[in-house]
Amino acid sequence: MKKFKKVVVGGTFDRLHLGHKALLRKAFEVGKIVYIGLTSDEMVREKPYAEKILPYERRLRDLLLFLEVNNLKEYRIIKINNAIGFTTKIKSLEAIVVSEETYKGALLVNKAREEVGLRPLEIIVIPLVKSKLGGKISSSLIRAGLIDPFGNPIHHQNL
Template sequence: MARFRAVATGGTFDEIHAGHVALLARAFLEGDRVIIGVTSDEFVKGRKKINHDFETRVANLKKMIGKEFGDVKYQIAKLDSEFGPAVTTGDVGALVASVETQEKGARLNEIRRKNGLAPAEVIAVGLIKAQDGKPISSTRIRAGEIDAKGRLLKA
């Protein structure tokens, strides 16, 4: 039984990898329903290079969720800002974030308080390491260093 009616998580989800699977596994464990924020092309522009547009990233994410988790309750929200529905949805009880992004939880809760909402618990998920002991990331996959499971592709 999940601890929360709803949890929120988010990311760019450009190159789906083992770290994304771990993040979503925790989100589905903690929430009856998961709101997954996916950054819009406009929001990500200038922040980082990506290989896939919003529609492709969402399609790839949905395919991975079906394959890894089966029939789970989730919704995808397009993020044109850092937090999206997590700052306006009252039934969001937790934010599931990587240890790398968990500090955003304090800002999220500041905005939730201003909006008259209860703070959300921040649940941090550890980074998944590649074969070389460094974190798996979309950046490293795009660079051709590792694959989505963290296996080294070049020495």
Template sequence: MVYKKYKKIAVGGTFDKFHDGHKKLLTTAFDLGEEVEIGVTSNAFGGLKGDIDSCKDRMKSLKDFFWDKSNYTVMVLDDAYGTTIFDENFDAIVVSEETEPVAVEINEIRVSKGMSPLDIVVVSFVLADDGNPISSTRIRSGEINKKGNILK
């Protein structure tokens, strides 16, 4: 068996317009964790970002990407923290540069509850052809595709 740095690792997001940045984030979590819990924002919580695909469709995209894996669970997130502020078994959280502040908040909450803080693994943005980060917002606007190629 391949040694993994962490026993249980968390990763979360909206995962709308599933793109190369999402793939890098999730692949990092799988590379580091024996068990990966993936939180996907609910329609209500994720919908705060605008017109996004349904939670069911976004979860299907994740499962399709990891069709060959079995060491994960996918759950719905109704807030930014999910089970990380209750489950003491997490060792680490994988976040993007954009969501690192949320991981810091999670650790503050965990410590205030007498729980161990999580190791925070920050994954750098995947850049589009123009040198700016690939994002679901840019894909929705038709500016780039999921690989970061410029469309207009």
């Protein structure tokens, strides 16, 4: 059941993994229209293994493919250059979907909205998706070659 008309979710969405997919599915579950902030190449330069992050155009293509395959239609993808992105520009946003790890980002968004006279967004938090190694599935671990996008450990053969 759609609870909100417009929700926002954001991220780098590098090497779409189960955690990303859970986040996106939750956003579409609770929102009629989902605004997706996709980080620019400039914004990801400080991330772990930044040199291995796929370029924006490739991440956008992968995201569009996921949305198409899952028949998710009501969305807008907007390139963002910082954590606040467009959230202070679209007054009609009602909620933000984050993981436990990115909850602090939602607080920053709400602070920025309040500073420009907008009401804060309702924060919807999903639990982290765990890998088979026990920790969370993350793009950093995938880029490091430790797990695959499903959270399975990658066993390296000794050469």
